[in-house]
Amino acid sequence: MNAIIGQPVSRVDGPAKVTGHATYAAEFDLPGLAYAAMVLATIPRGHVRSIDRAAAEAAPGVLAVMTHEDAPRLPYKQIAQRPQVDAQSGEQLHVLQDDQVRFNGEPVAVVVAETLEQAVHAAELVRVEYARSPAVTIFDAKQGRPPSEGNAKAGRVPELGRGDVEGAMREAPVQVEARYVHPREHHNAIEPHVTIAHWEGENLTLYDKTQWVDNDRKEIAHVFGMEEERIRVVSPFVGGAFGSALRTWPHVTLAVMAAKRVRRPVRLELTRRQLYMAVGFRPHSEQHLRLGADKEGRLVALEHDVIQQVGRYEEYAETALSPTSHLYQCDNLRARYRLVEMDTNSPCPMRAPGVVTGVLGLEMAMDELAAELGMDPLELRLRNYAEQDQQKGLPWSSKELRACYETAAERFGWARRKPEPRSMREGGMLIGYGMATAIYHSDRSGGSASVALTGNGMAVVRSASSDMGPGTYTSMTQVAAETLGLPVDHVRFELGDTNLPYAPVHGGSITMASLGNAVVAACRAVQTKLTSLARAAQQGPFAGLAEDAVVAREGGLGRADGSGPVVPYAELLRQHNLGWVEAEGSAQPGEETKKYSSAAFGAIFVEVRVDELLGTVRVPRMIGAYDVGRVINPKTARSQCIGGMVGGLGMALEERAEWDARFGKVMNANLAEYLVPVNADVAEMEAIFVPNDDRNFNPLGVKGLAEVAICGVAPAIANAVWHATGRRIRELPITPERLLG
Amino acid sequence: MPDPSQHFSLTLRVNGAEHRVAVDARTTLLDALRDRLHLTGTKKGCALGQCGACTVLLDGRRVVSCLMLAVMAEGRLVTTIEGLAQGGELHPVQAAFVEHDAFQCGYCTPGQIMSAVGAIREGRAGSDDEIREQMSGNLCRCGAYANIVAAVRDAAAREG
Numbered sequence: 001m002n003a004i005i006g007q008p009v010s011r012v013d014g015p016a017k018v019t020g021h022a023t024y025a026a027e028f029d030l031p032g033l034a035y036a037a038m039v040l041a042t043i044p045r046g047h048v049r050s051i052d053r054a055a056a057e058a059a060p061g062v063l064a065v066m067t068h069e070d071a072p073r074l075p076y077k078q079i080a081q082r083p084q085v086d087a088q089s090g091e092q093l094h095v096l097q098d099d100q101v102r103f104n105g106e107p108v109a110v111v112v113a114e115t116l117e118q119a120v121h122a123a124e125l126v127r128v129e130y131a132r133s134p135a136v137t138i139f140d141a142k143q144g145r146p147p148s149e150g151n152a153k154a155g156r157v158p159e160l161g162r163g164d165v166e167g168a169m170r171e172a173p174v175q176v177e178a179r180y181v182h183p184r185e186h187h188n189a190i191e192p193h194v195t196i197a198h199w200e201g202e203n204l205t206l207y208d209k210t211q212w213v214d215n216d217r218k219e220i221a222h223v224f225g226m227e228e229e230r231i232r233v234v235s236p237f238v239g240g241a242f243g244s245a246l247r248t249w250p251h252v253t254l255a256v257m258a259a260k261r262v263r264r265p266v267r268l269e270l271t272r273r274q275l276y277m278a279v280g281f282r283p284h285s286e287q288h289l290r291l292g293a294d295k296e297g298r299l300v301a302l303e304h305d306v307i308q309q310v311g312r313y314e315e316y317a318e319t320a321l322s323p324t325s326h327l328y329q330c331d332n333l334r335a336r337y338r339l340v341e342m343d344t345n346s347p348c349p350m351r352a353p354g355v356v357t358g359v360l361g362l363e364m365a366m367d368e369l370a371a372e373l374g375m376d377p378l379e380l381r382l383r384n385y386a387e388q389d390q391q392k393g394l395p396w397s398s399k400e401l402r403a404c405y406e407t408a409a410e411r412f413g414w415a416r417r418k419p420e421p422r423s424m425r426e427g428g429m430l431i432g433y434g435m436a437t438a439i440y441h442s443d444r445s446g447g448s449a450s451v452a453l454t455g456n457g458m459a460v461v462r463s464a465s466s467d468m469g470p471g472t473y474t475s476m477t478q479v480a481a482e483t484l485g486l487p488v489d490h491v492r493f494e495l496g497d498t499n500l501p502y503a504p505v506h507g508g509s510i511t512m513a514s515l516g517n518a519v520v521a522a523c524r525a526v527q528t529k530l531t532s533l534a535r536a537a538q539q540g541p542f543a544g545l546a547e548d549a550v551v552a553r554e555g556g557l558g559r560a561d562g563s564g565p566v567v568p569y570a571e572l573l574r575q576h577n578l579g580w581v582e583a584e585g586s587a588q589p590g591e592e593t594k595k596y597s598s599a600a601f602g603a604i605f606v607e608v609r610v611d612e613l614l615g616t617v618r619v620p621r622m623i624g625a626y627d628v629g630r631v632i633n634p635k636t637a638r639s640q641c642i643g644g645m646v647g648g649l650g651m652a653l654e655e656r657a658e659w660d661a662r663f664g665k666v667m668n669a670n671l672a673e674y675l676v677p678v679n680a681d682v683a684e685m686e687a688i689f690v691p692n693d694d695r696n697f698n699p700l701g702v703k704g705l706a707e708v709a710i711c712g713v714a715p716a717i718a719n720a721v722w723h724a725t726g727r728r729i730r731e732l733p734i735t736p737e738r739l740l741g
Numbered sequence: 742m743p744d745p746s747q748h749f750s751l752t753l754r755v756n757g758a759e760h761r762v763a764v765d766a767r768t769t770l771l772d773a774l775r776d777r778l779h780l781t782g783t784k785k786g787c788a789l790g791q792c793g794a795c796t797v798l799l800d801g802r803r804v805v806s807c808l809m810l811a812v813m814a815e816g817r818l819v820t821t822i823e824g825l826a827q828g829g830e831l832h833p834v835q836a837a838f839v840e841h842d843a844f845q846c847g848y849c850t851p852g853q854i855m856s857a858v859g860a861i862r863e864g865r866a867g868s869d870d871e872i873r874e875q876m877s878g879n880l881c882r883c884g885a886y887a888n889i890v891a892a893v894r895d896a897a898a899r900e901g
Contacts, residue, residue: 010840014838014839014844015831018822018851019822019826019831019835020781020821020823020851021782021823024781026775027775117765189882190784190786190792190794190881190882191784191786191848192785192786237847237848238846239846239847239849240846240848240882241846271788272786272787272788272789272791468846469846469847635842636845638842639842639845640845642885642887642888643845643884643885644884670791671792671880672789672791676880678880679872679873679876679879679889679890680873680877682873682884682886683887684887
């Protein structure tokens with residue numbers, strides 16, 4: 001049989017998605033379903049003075065109005081070891097537990113009614129009076145403080161470095177210094193966050209939008225002081241998330257409370273506007289870089305400060321210093337990370353959290369250094385190529401970044417770039433070429449899967465994972481099909497249910513490196529089980545044979561010496577009068593993190609066309625080459641990469657939450673005013689995967705690719721805009737008013 | 742002032758079938774499809790007419806069903822994503838979306854496909870630039886736009 005891993009298999013869930021039959025969280029049809037609507041605070045800080053709920057309670061169809069005055073007091077037990085997806089210090093929002101208002105948009109009431117229209121209308125009838133307290137609603141970088149110990153322990157360190165930065169900087173003949181601003185951004189997955197809560201006695205089922213059903217269950221169990229076994233979370237399809245559905249948000253608790261109150265299943269779906277307050281966002285950041293180099297362009301000193309906004313009730317922090325710590329060779333480094341407390345809902349991970357920010361600053365500054373040196377920006381990267389992870393003092397488990405640079409530059413035609421800015425034109429358009437490096441650390445986590453071989457020749461593979469879009473269903477099907485020696489259409493992968501074997505979080509690009517190896521283990525386990533059965537049998541082709549005399553191959557079992565036929569699994573099951581045989585397998589990270597540093601790499605090259613009269617930037621071409629280890633499915637992998645390019649294009653040119661400091665609120669909380677890329681913004685895009693197979697990192701050889709795909713895109717565009725216009729726009733997004741200003 | 746919560750009993754003609762349904766005067770066509778008829782293939786992304794996820798065909802033309810009240814659709818022919826495939830065969834646009842991997846999460850996909858079907862029928866999918874323009878009312882946050890253009894181009898050629 002031909003290899004299945006590495007083939008461009010079309011999505012196995014594709015037909016369900018294109019016919020409208022894929023069921024997302026909001027779409028589970030439960031008898032007696034009632035509808036909830038939230039009332040959100042309209043002040044940034046203070047407390048609720050009074051709530052007049054009479055009109056809402058009297059409105060047609062209303063089943064309940066719940067506020068802090070009558071909501072049950074919930075235990076909010078601490079999780080012994082906070083999962084990485086939660087803020088690592090402070091305390092999560094305790095919803096409707098007191099009269100305090102911690103940010104504009106904190107829920108102050110929830111209304112449940114027979115229909116959605118009735119619930120929304122009644123929520124508008126709730127009259128809330130507030131007493132305002134002084135609020136911090138302006139980002140002041142001078143107020144930056146180090147992250148607390150909890151975050152430092154979780155890798156969000158306040159400081160890292162090596163060598164003597166000041167001494168080396170003094171001696172450096174070439175220096176650049178710059179400050180970059182990256183505004184608050186929102187995930188804006190097209191599917192809104194939604195929860196259906198359904199109590200049956202003491203048992204609770206949640207149909208929820210989540211990237212991690214197992215943790216969702218754990219969080220709600222702790223909030224309500226319940227046994228985890230009494231909760232089931234179901235989430236077979238996730239309509240995009242990009243990090244916003246990693247953790248469990250307060251509205252899930254609200255839905256559970258509301259369902260308990262009205263003794264009916266309740267659906268709470270956030271509106272598009274509410275999504276800007278009720279879930280997290282990528283925090284506003286400012287960064288300051290100083291680069292010192294010798295005349296040959298070798299970095300001798302590197303200083304990088306990143307300052308980000310954070311909420312005040314809990315502390316979410318990012319690994320923004322990670323790229324600077326190891327992307328380039330440099331003996332003298334000092335990087336600092338600071339947080340500015342503001343009265344806002346808490347930020348949270350958004351695709352390549354922290355890293356995309358750190359890469360942005362570093363890669364824009366490297367372009368400025370190249371210009372200062374009069375050196376080709378690609379040549380500068382090559383002269384500072386990091387042959388090992390200098391900060392950790394470890395070799396890379398694999399690194400094919402040089403091949404990425406070469407391949408993408410060649411395909412792009414980088415050699416045609418004229419070094420001087422404003423030197424390339426076509427018609428009335430200024431043309432710019434820009435490039436940047438991408439990096440994202442590769443991680444693994446433990447997980448499990450089960451495989452059942454059935455009498456009809458199918459294999460059913462299960463794990464409580466998620467597929468928010470990368471193609472988990474498809475790629476795991478391929479891994480199982482190849483391991484079992486079955487065709488793809490004889491394997492079904494099931495996910496998104498806490499009744500299935502434990503899976504780690506579907507985020508941080510870890511799913512395949514973690515769970516893929518568990519799927520392999522489960523396939524091997526079921527083959528071993530079947531082999532034992534066949535050997536132990538009184539009769540049959542393998543009866544009484546030694547353990548090493550029987551091997552699994554080509555969708556069945558055969559003799560190790562190659563004699564005799566291969567007997568398909570289904571036939572063996574029939575011979576032994578079995579309906580199915582099932583086994584579980586798991587995979588855990590090993591010693592590799594002690595021996596190696598692992599990361600995915602990329603090189604992004606873009607062309608921009610700038611209309612100087614209008615200040616508009618178009619991006620006709622983007623080409624990326626990536627080292628993501630082994631590629632399970634080049635079709636879906638390419639989709640992730642071009643999706644990352646589109647996300648990076650939005651970051652560079654369009655996305656920005658407009659913040660009203662008077663109210664501590666996002667003003668453009670909708671998809672017409674918060675701009676995201678549309679089809680007409682996008683032209684030619686190409687993703688190339690350089691060959692690699694990182695067995696040092698994990699047996700499957702994959703490194704993960706969702707996050708690295710967005711890193712480096714925005715700085716490549718900003719650098720290209722400089723090349724086109726001679727203007728360094730150091731505050732994103734690069735809008736016409738900034739280019740004309 | 743009329744009671745906003747007044748209920749109307751009406752007949753919706755969706756995908757060739759007639760559905761008798763009682764709706765609130767405020768019920769959008771989108772919510773009627775999803776919550777009353779349980780045709781959840783039509784997606785709610787913003788409910789503000791901004792993202793296109795709820796696109797359906799009304800008398801053969803593209804509309805965002807979140808900006809239309811259910812009562813306004815009475816007597817009109819509504820086609821949703823569930824009405825495209827015939828006899829178990831995917832519609833050419835649906836097949837092209839799978840073939841070209843024109844989606845990731847799949848949530849905007851039904852709206853994208855309905856827009857593409859409408860644009861092709863209207864003869865507005867003649868070039869890549871025209872497809873990009875016609876499809877720009879449908880947001881895809883996973884960023885599958887390049888594949889969407891390829892899928893629509895391919896399906897338009899096949900339907901030719």
